[in-house]
Amino acid sequence: MLKTFIIGIKDLRLAFRDRAALIFMLAAPFALTLGLGLVTGRFSGNSSGISDIPVIIVNLDKKELGNALEDLFSSQDLAELVEPVSGSSPEAARQSVDEDKSAAAIIIPEGFTNSIIPSQADFANGNEPEAIQIEVYANPSRPTSAGIIKSIVDEFISRVEEGQVSAQTSILQMILSGRITPEQAEQAGIEMGQRLQNSPNVDTLAIKLNSTTADGEAVQFDILAYLAPGMALMFLMYTVSHGGRSILAEKAQGTLPRMLVTPTNSMQILGGKVFGIFLTGAAQMLILIGATTLLFQLKWGDGFGVVMLVFAAVFAATGWGMLITALARTTAQVANVGSAIMLIFGILGGSFISLEQMPLAVQTFSKITPNAWALDGFTTLGLGGTLADLFAPITALLTMGIILFLTSVVLFGKKNLVQK
Amino acid sequence: MPNILEVKNLVKNYGDFQAVKGVSFEIAEGEIFSLLGPNGAGKTTTISMLSTLYTPTSGDATIGGHSISKDPMGVRNIIGVVPQDLALYEDLTAKENLIFWGQMYGLSGKSLASRVDEVLGQIGLTDKAKDRVKTYSGGMKRRVNIGVGLLHKPRLLFMDEPTVGIDPQSRRAILDTVKDLNKQGMTVLYTTHYMEEAEELSDRVGIIDHGQLIAIGTQKELTKQVGETETLILHISENDDPEALAKAFRDIKEVLEANVVNTEISVITPSAKDVLAAVVTKANERGIKIHSIDIREPNLEAVFLHLTGRALRD
Structure with missing residues (x-):
């Protein structure tokens, strides 16, 4: 357990020392939120962006x-x-x-x-x-x-x-x-x-x-309370695929095999990698929430509800990151698939266009994305809801995460990621 | 001294390809043992099995009484591994790297802090401890790579070609470090394709080729296998015909063998000084100018040549 924690903290530290990753994790969602806020007139203070x-x-x-x-x-x-x-x-x-x-x-x-x-x-x-x-x-x-x-x-x-x-x-x-x-x-x-x-x-x-x-x-109700989580959730998918990619990168750079010849078993190592992705995703979300709160005076709603929803969303997103990694063979594949998933989930999950304006079939399909469930939860919180109102999205996100983790573990086992 | 490592018929197959073909050997506690062989001989695969990274297809080995197949965790606690390629986090500092790897070996608190400081001193990077590894030279990175393997004071240290691709000064420092560690009581299994390193460091050498251990013993024992011979190495011009000259050398009575590699002719003989005049005469008769002549005592290169018909660098 301690080694799992140590590996997770190490990965968190490495993620925040990677300048390219920081641009995608923090700068890009923040800039897009700002841009969309300007487009919707949020900063001119005369529109909520929702009407009729x-x-x-x-x-x-x-x-x-x-x-x-x-x-x-x-x-x-x-x-x-x-x-x-x-x-x-x-x-x-x-x-x-x-x-x-x-x-x-x-x-x-x-x-x-x-x-x-x-x-x-x-x-x-x-x-x-x-x-x-x-x-x-x-x-x-x-x-x-x-x-x-x-x-x-x-x-x-x-x-x-x-x-x-x-x-x-x-x-x-x-x-x-x-x-x-x-x-x-x-x-x-x-x-x-x-x-x-x-x-x-x-x-x-x-x-x-x-x-x-x-x-x-x-x-x-503030339109940014819809836009900001939408962007944060979309780029959360980047973070988790980037984190998943680090598993294959560590294998290629020799640090994963090196860990395996220390008195540390492969489940501790895999658990540590997963924990690192989760920590990085949670830190990214909480930093974005903190920044938009301070700079845009955005009210995300009930603090405890926000934190719980962030953890559930990151858990589910981490599951997707693990699944992508378990299916891919190279770091390039993870990067490409991860970018595609980030955009597809962003669109499907309502990060760009409100799901209400999409056909019913798309709305139904969107439920496979953590973005849709989490955005639903953030909207509820933005409208004054509390943790008690988040039962459905949090349950859905946790269930999604568990299913994806179990599938990934089976796939990693078949792939024999680390042993030859 | 008792054996710390006993390897019995270790085999590793990748599909139809057999990378290691029934290797067996022992290493006594306190020894430096080198596995010498060309690239692709099976050195890294052997070390990877012994360090429990790869599972053997068959056979087994015990390290400090722990089986690599049945008790890998027991093995991992007493070995240290310095991999051939750098296995470090370049965005962490040397100190952060050592702390992380120390924690992976179960060190914590004051013992971790003091070991990290000791190892930083040992690899000569105390002053640069807070710089990120990516800012280091190749030699400095190699030293950190070695330092990681020393943190928990392993009884047996595996070093897989630790001097590949570095400058002579760093290479010298690494070889001296290996000797120092051995003086402090650490047993070392060192793999290399550099004959000079094996000769300088090793108490005993195992020569490995195509996955098979073809000879094992002290340097003296191994060189005896090629007999009491000496080698004359002659360098001639590119425009001359070395094959024709080598053929002429083979006609000299005391010459056992004459081989050509590019513009270099090696002449194996029981006594170099006895054939030297005849060799020079043969060259003069053909109008061939000899640029240099070296006389070499029997060495591991000669042993490898004798056993495989190929030079180590081929």
Whole structure:
């Protein structure tokens, strides 16, 4: 185990002393992110790069809160971002999403307002209203757009819940102090809500693409939060193929045979090489994340989630690097195949063009790439998600990595890489 | 002294090609043993099997009582290997290289640090320890390559043609290092195709050709195989006919053999001084000018020539 660690650290050190590799690992993704950010107008501050998201709203509530949510999506502030359409049937709305005509359907059930603001009779009788939830039916092939819609709804619900707690507390206090009777409670609640809505201090929630993180901080979706991980992930594939190539390079330069005549077994050596690739990839990703955070004020989202997602993505990418190395015979083959895979996975995984704009077949095929899963995860985090929201991408990435590692080990065994 | 290495019928096949054909020999503790042979003779393959890098097709060897087939880890703990080609990380410094390889041999902490410093001193690179290896000359790189093999104080050191492609000064330094290590008690298995190195260093020599060990013994024992002969080496002009002159030499009574390599004629005889006058006369009779004449005592080159019919450098 110790020798595996030592070999990994040695490879990390060598990777960061290789100037040519550093250009591909750090300078190229950073420059491309910067360039694409300029192209999309991110640095002029007037565009998110995403617009006219088709969303279908089925308002079965037809009361104050349901109408407020519907109005929110039709507001001037969201006019460029979303293209809302009213629907009457939840089934038809879901079908529209299934047919990829909408990024999401928002279904506001009947009684939603009453579940938040109890009726006079319920209040007088002390009945707890039944909890009713808004359904956001998301289109899986448009994760970014669906995520934005979801974040707007989440923000709306969050504000409503905050208001509900405050209002209930205030009205209860007024009843207990004898200022109003229980019969007057419903009317007092409605008046309170109207006053709050008209207050100039209330920040209308939807103006930005806001959602709320666990600590309550508002997070604005940033196109760079899509571009930067896309570029970092694409060049991560370069790093892992470069790392894989070092196995064959060490064989050719004699250091691998030399390791094999020390009291170190071949599994320790192979493990060390894999660990070195993983460390290098993780360092590359974390440096890029750190640099874009500092220089572009890019908010990647929940820190713990970002780190876990980086580790999972690098693990899966390392698996690909090992597979390429196990299949190739020379360092030149690894370099050529690695470059091709980097570009193909970059395109397939959505590093250049959002997957939402690609045919369904391509979107399905993209799931073989670590890029697509990781980008999905980074988008979730960029929209305010946390580690708990990353179950699917992290599980997929870890599964991918395990399958690729096992396949590579079998291939290395057949290839008899080091022994003659 | 007891044997540290015992090799029994070691064979290595690559498909139909047999690279090593049943080699057997022993090395006593504290000895310098050279495997002498031309390129492609099987020296590196033999060392690679003994150092547990390659698996023998058949046969076995024990090093310090550990079988190379059954207990490779036991073997690796007591051997050091200096490969023919440089096996270093050129983007690391000499010190970083030594630390890494020391860790691969299980050294750590203070013992690692002190051994690294000792070895840096031993190979004369203390002042350059923090420079990256890629900035070194060929000779300096060779010294680091040797230093790596010494870190864990191995009982048996394999050195596979460590002087190939380096300048005479570095070569001299390496040969002196080998002698010093041996004086300190280290056993050395040295492979070379340079007869002079084998003669200078070795207690015993094994001559290997086409995968077979064709002779083994001390230098004296080996040269006895070609008898008590001396060799006259004559250099003539390119325009003259060396084959015709060699044929004329063979007519001299005391000449046992006369061979031609380019413009050089080697004449093997029991007594060089007895045939010298006759050789010069034969050349004068043909109007051939002799540029130089050397008289050589029996050596390993002659042994190889005697055993294979070819010069070592062929």
